Amino acid sequence: FSRPNHRPIAAALQQSQNDDFVLEDVPHLTNFLPNLPSYPNPLHSSQAYSIVKNTFVSQEDVVAQNIVIRKDNPRGVHFRRAGPREKVYFKPEEVRACIVTCGGLCPGINTVIREIVCGLNNMYGVEDILGIEEGYRGFYSKNTVRLTPKVVNDIHKRGGTLLRTSRGGHDTQKIVDNIADRGINQVYIIGGDGTQRGAARIYEEVEKRGLHVAVAGIPKTIDNDIAVIDKSFGFDTAVEEAQRAINAAHVEVESVENGVGIVKLMGRYSDRLYKLPSAGFIAMFATLASRDVDCCLIPESPFYLEGRGGLYEFLDQRLKENGHLVIVIAEGAGQEYVAAEVPAVNQKDASGNKLLLDVGPWLSDKIKDHFTKAQKMPINMKYIDPTYMIRAIPSNAADNIYCTLLAHSVVHGAMAGYTGFTVGPVNSRHAYIPISRVTEKQKTVELTGRMWARLLASTNQPSFISSDLEGVVQGIDSLNITSI
Ligand code: ATP
Numbered sequence: 001f002s003r004p005n006h007r008p009i010a011a012a013l014q015q016s017q018n019d020d021f022v023l024e025d026v027p028h029l030t031n032f033l034p035n036l037p038s039y040p041n042p043l044h045s046s047q048a049y050s051i052v053k054n055t056f057v058s059q060e061d062v063v064a065q066n067i068v069i070r071k072d073n074p075r076g077v078h079f080r081r082a083g084p085r086e087k088v089y090f091k092p093e094e095v096r097a098c099i100v101t102c103g104g105l106c107p108g109i110n111t112v113i114r115e116i117v118c119g120l121n122n123m124y125g126v127e128d129i130l131g132i133e134e135g136y137r138g139f140y141s142k143n144t145v146r147l148t149p150k151v152v153n154d155i156h157k158r159g160g161t162l163l164r165t166s167r168g169g170h171d172t173q174k175i176v177d178n179i180a181d182r183g184i185n186q187v188y189i190i191g192g193d194g195t196q197r198g199a200a201r202i203y204e205e206v207e208k209r210g211l212h213v214a215v216a217g218i219p220k221t222i223d224n225d226i227a228v229i230d231k232s233f234g235f236d237t238a239v240e241e242a243q244r245a246i247n248a249a250h251v252e253v254e255s256v257e258n259g260v261g262i263v264k265l266m267g268r269y270s271d272r273l274y275k276l277p278s279a280g281f282i283a284m285f286a287t288l289a290s291r292d293v294d295c296c297l298i299p300e301s302p303f304y305l306e307g308r309g310g311l312y313e314f315l316d317q318r319l320k321e322n323g324h325l326v327i328v329i330a331e332g333a334g335q336e337y338v339a340a341e342v343p344a345v346n347q348k349d350a351s352g353n354k355l356l357l358d359v360g361p362w363l364s365d366k367i368k369d370h371f372t373k374a375q376k377m378p379i380n381m382k383y384i385d386p387t388y389m390i391r392a393i394p395s396n397a398a399d400n401i402y403c404t405l406l407a408h409s410v411v412h413g414a415m416a417g418y419t420g421f422t423v424g425p426v427n428s429r430h431a432y433i434p435i436s437r438v439t440e441k442q443k444t445v446e447l448t449g450r451m452w453a454r455l456l457a458s459t460n461q462p463s464f465i466s467s468d469l470e471g472v473v474q475g476i477d478s479l480n481i482t483s484i
């Protein structure tokens with residue numbers, strides 16, 4: 001079929017919302033500071049960049065969210081391509097940048113910190129970089145630490161975050177007062193969905209006050225549940241480490257009679273009542289990668305224990321066939337069952353997130369009871385919860401490279417005057433994405449997507465989709481905006 005009518009991008013941008021081309025643009029400092037002077041990008045004279053064929057990314061370059069073009073389909077949503085711009089809106093010697101990390105740990109945070117510092121310093125000659133300690137509250141309750149390439153030189157080899165982290169304590173007014181008082185003009189914020197919501201508040205307040213400050217977010221979630229972007233940093237490392245836990249469980253259960261291994265992995269919960277999303281990506285990918293798993297349970301796919309097509313029936317059969325079995329369960333799976341048996345406590349963390357009930361011991365007890373009481377068959381149960389081990393390790397090679405790209409993209413964006421934005425790869429090209437786009441919805445495993453089908457085909461486990469659950473599954477899938 002013939003290609004849709006491709007106009008030059010410049011023309012397309014001007015009429016971006018009119019037809020099948022949509023540009024989801026990010027704010028620029030000149031939107032609310034129109035008279036801001038610009039300067040030539042120092043990369044013009046950089047030894048490394050001057051040999052690049054096209055050193056600078058054109059303002060008109062965009063990245064398409066729809067990579068598969070179907071006949072007659074609209075061209076859909078596009079984002080600005082990330083990368084160095086010909087002009088910058090900060091004189092390097094006048095930049096005072098700060099970096100803050102909030103929320104839970106994830107492999108790669110230190111690499112992102114390191115590469116923001118080295119990127120600002122090596123590429124743009126920025127020397128004044130501050131670390132805000134212990135999350136948002138550090139803006140107003142702690143002294144800052146000076147970050148130099150020397151200080152951050154080795155930190156990518158360590159897990160955790162050099163700057164430490166916290167939950168709660170976001171006070172927009174106090175934070176922005178502090179940014180202004182300290183003369184900070186670039187704010188780099190590394191953290192999950194809550195953190196990015198906080199970053200959006202800071203950007204709005206900065207804009208309201210007309211401050212010459214670029215606010216940039218680097219989305220972090222070990223669960224890989226950030227909408228729009230291909231993958232979140234630390235996810236590959238997490239999958240690799242999760243595989244080691246699965247391997248340990250497999251070795252254990254293979255070595256004993258009737259060994260049953262359960263590995264609980266990260267993956268938030270699904271609260272169908274409140275239509276909250278869930279993400280079993282780590283469990284799904286670790287299962288696909290390992291091949292030692294008999295059954296993978298994720299929050300998106302409601303499972304049941306008894307009756308035809310249920311978990312017990314499948315486990316009975318597998319144990320009879322192989323003499324051992326391994327189950328992977330994401331922490332958010334089966335929450336409704338645990339809630340029905342454990343008195344409701346409804347606890348929340350300091351940021352107001354609901355705390356999950358522990359499904360791992362619950363499932364272990366259920367399966368032990370099933371085999372010993374109902375089947376009169378003693379089993380050797382091995383339960384492994386590697387959550388904190390996974391969160392705490394340093395990032396692997398692939399994630400280290402990925403974190404470097406993210407950090408460079410965000411530095412180029414802030415220097416170019418973009419603000420209120422996050423970065424990430426969209427169809428493997430790095431793009432600048434409005435913060436709201438990554439906080440409004442989360443990515444979940446699509447039960448009707450190909451990757452979940454691949455998993456079912458690989459483990460041969462039941463799909464748990466009985467006729468009475470089909471509506472629920474479709475309901476959950478309708479929440480998705482991205483599938484994998
Ligand atoms: P993760 O869930 O991956 O551990 P997160 O960033 O979602 O990371 P949270 O503890 O929810 O972790 O939030 C981190 C920080 O963001 C906290 O300091 C919290 O106060 C702040 N925050 C969360 N939600 C909001 C919001 N809606 N507005 C402003 N700040 C917020």
Ligand code: MG
Nearest residue numbers: 103192193194
């Ligand atoms: Mg969160």
